[in-house]
Amino acid sequence: xxxxxxxIVAGPRQxxxxxxxxxxxxxxxxxxxxxxxSTFPKRAYRNPTDALVKFLDYKxxxxxxxxxxxxxxxxxxxxxxxxxxxHYPWPDHxxxxxxxxxxxxxxxxxxxxxPDTNPGRVVVVHCKAGKGRSGTATCSYLISEEGWTVxxxxxxxxxxxxxxxxxxxxxxxxxxxxxxxxxxxxxNQKLYVERRIEVVEVHAWxxxxxxxxxxxxxxxxxxxxxxxxxxxxYERVLVDGKEETLTSLISPTISASSPSLPITDxxxxxxxQRSASGGLEAGGDxxxxxxxxxxxxxxNDISIDLERRNKATYGFTMVTSVAHVWFxxxxxxxxxxxxxxxxxxGVFEIAWDAMDGIKGSARKGTQALDRLAVVWRIASxxxxxxxxxxxxxxxxxxxxxxxxxSAADWKSTNITTIGQDLGLRTASxxxxxxxxxxxxxxxxxxxxxxxxxxxxxxxxxxxxxxxxVSHEGRPTVTIxxxxxxxxxxxxxxxxxxxxxxTKVKDVGLGKxxxxxxxxxxxxxxxxxxxxxxxxxETSRAHVPGQIVKKDxx
Numbered sequence: 001x002x003x004x005x006x007x008i009v010a011g012p013r014q015x016x017x018x019x020x021x022x023x024x025x026x027x028x029x030x031x032x033x034x035x036x037x038s039t040f041p042k043r044a045y046r047n048p049t050d051a052l053v054k055f056l057d058y059k060x061x062x063x064x065x066x067x068x069x070x071x072x073x074x075x076x077x078x079x080x081x082x083x084x085x086x087h088y089p090w091p092d093h094x095x096x097x098x099x100x101x102x103x104x105x106x107x108x109x110x111x112x113x114x115p116d117t118n119p120g121r122v123v124v125v126h127c128k129a130g131k132g133r134s135g136t137a138t139c140s141y142l143i144s145e146e147g148w149t150v151x152x153x154x155x156x157x158x159x160x161x162x163x164x165x166x167x168x169x170x171x172x173x174x175x176x177x178x179x180x181x182x183x184x185x186x187x188n189q190k191l192y193v194e195r196r197i198e199v200v201e202v203h204a205w206x207x208x209x210x211x212x213x214x215x216x217x218x219x220x221x222x223x224x225x226x227x228x229x230x231x232x233x234y235e236r237v238l239v240d241g242k243e244e245t246l247t248s249l250i251s252p253t254i255s256a257s258s259p260s261l262p263i264t265d266x267x268x269x270x271x272x273q274r275s276a277s278g279g280l281e282a283g284g285d286x287x288x289x290x291x292x293x294x295x296x297x298x299x300n301d302i303s304i305d306l307e308r309r310n311k312a313t314y315g316f317t318m319v320t321s322v323a324h325v326w327f328x329x330x331x332x333x334x335x336x337x338x339x340x341x342x343x344x345x346g347v348f349e350i351a352w353d354a355m356d357g358i359k360g361s362a363r364k365g366t367q368a369l370d371r372l373a374v375v376w377r378i379a380s381x382x383x384x385x386x387x388x389x390x391x392x393x394x395x396x397x398x399x400x401x402x403x404x405x406s407a408a409d410w411k412s413t414n415i416t417t418i419g420q421d422l423g424l425r426t427a428s429x430x431x432x433x434x435x436x437x438x439x440x441x442x443x444x445x446x447x448x449x450x451x452x453x454x455x456x457x458x459x460x461x462x463x464x465x466x467x468x469v470s471h472e473g474r475p476t477v478t479i480x481x482x483x484x485x486x487x488x489x490x491x492x493x494x495x496x497x498x499x500x501x502t503k504v505k506d507v508g509l510g511k512x513x514x515x516x517x518x519x520x521x522x523x524x525x526x527x528x529x530x531x532x533x534x535x536x537e538t539s540r541a542h543v544p545g546q547i548v549k550k551d552x553x
Contacts, residue, residue: 140178204288204373
């Protein structure tokens with residue numbers, strides 16, 4: 001019965017013939033697997049932990065260790081894998097807080113290449129499906145520690161992990177953006193500078209009615225995504241009618257000019273300018289979201305979350321659109337290319353089609369807007385208005401201990417998969433303060449989404465990429481069944497001086513999110529080789545006095 005359940009959950013994934021496990025060898029020393037479990041009923045349809053351990057013991061003796069990335073909990077205690085595990089958790093369907101990347105890369109490097117290591121050692125990476133988070137970490141390692149190109153790393157992971165015709169192994173746009181960030185980080189001394197960032201304004205073109213816009217970021221060492229602000233109707237400024245520049249609308253403290261929007265002679269809150277005729281949906285509106293109070297995030301990692309709600313009855317609203325996007329202000333401000341000194345403010349822009357969909361899929365429901373721009377800058381200290389001290393983060397050197405983050409509760413009894421979906425929701429005070437479209441709309445012909453849909457197409461591979469690993473003359477490993485009835489260009493001191501810092505240190509993403517240093521950045525060229533988000537996503541540097549027109553891409 002358990003084998004049948006595993007086969008149903010795996011779908012088109014190919015099992016490993018020696019143990020019937022969902023795993024693949026990305027390289028000779030990197031194994032990607034879906035998350036094992038030691039609890040029922042998940043043990044019935046996922047890799048049983050004891051079976052995975054038995055397989056690894058047989059194939060690699062003691063020369064294996066696990067790297068797990070599950071903020072929702074591993075599903076097994078550390079003791080069941082001999083404590084041979086490293087914890088760097090972050091939420092499902094999202095990129096990692098970039099401050100974790102140097103430590104993840106260094107810890108994998110130390111296990112595989114450090115002093116007194118065995119050449120036959122392997123790293124076993126897993127998240128939930130062994131795709132998005134595992135693929136992001138695996139490709140990042142191949143790029144930063146093995147010298148692979150972005151394209152070669154992504155192609156290898158896809159070819160080893162996915163069946164033909166089932167898409168890429170790493171497919172979420174924000175995770176792909178992070179892989180490009182890692183490439184730039186690797187090519188520029190592996191230097192990262194963490195700052196606190198203020199989101200000054202959010203600009204939207206073609207905004208439909210009933211769209212909730214929220215600003216999110218990481219806390220708790222990256223295990224939790226926190227909503228720092230949800231814009232309400234009184235923070236929306238409708239910009240429409242006579243075409244003028246946006247100079248009078250942008251905060252005078254921003255040196256960067258935002259993409260320009262046409263404005264009316266009398267700019268008023270968007271809710272006050274809705275047509276009395278009520279015949280047309282407010283699609284095509286240009287809107288500025290300006291917070292009443294500063295929105296300050298503890299790190300460079302910024303997410304804009306969109307959710308469109310329409311009117312329903314009996315205390316419910318209908319969610320017809322869900323999308324979000326992550327970007328990092330240090331990279332968008334050309335920090336790596338400027339030896340760690342990133343621009344102080346900037347504008348990040350992205351089109352609707354390039355945003356992340358529901359639970360890692362491309363599905364977002366009905367279109368909520370045409371494109372989005374985020375105006376941001378370095379956060380200032382309330383006491384004197386000056387930027388707080390940044391934190392300079394470098395990859396730990398070879399032979400030195402590498403810190404890891406705290407593990408999530410392995411039982412994950414009260415944690416569900418992070419992500420929103422379409423459908424009816426109970427109306428809340430937050431949603432009541434966001435305008436809703438005038439009529440109930442469904443998500444069209446979009447098929448129902450299963451929590452396991454993102455597992456489809458995963459397959460297994462042997463160390464050399466073979467579909468079937470020969471085990472002639474070797475004992476079969478059986479699965480226990482449940483009863484189911486370097487800064488050579490600039491020194492850290494000079495970087496600290498350039499950013500107003502008096503203290504230099506190597507850190508990870510601290511437990512106290514408020515302790516993270518401040519700064520901010522402005523614009524950049526498209527990440528990496530320019531293939532990501534082509535013609536859909538831009539980050540632009542500012543020339544003082546220049547106004548960027550609405551239709552300028």
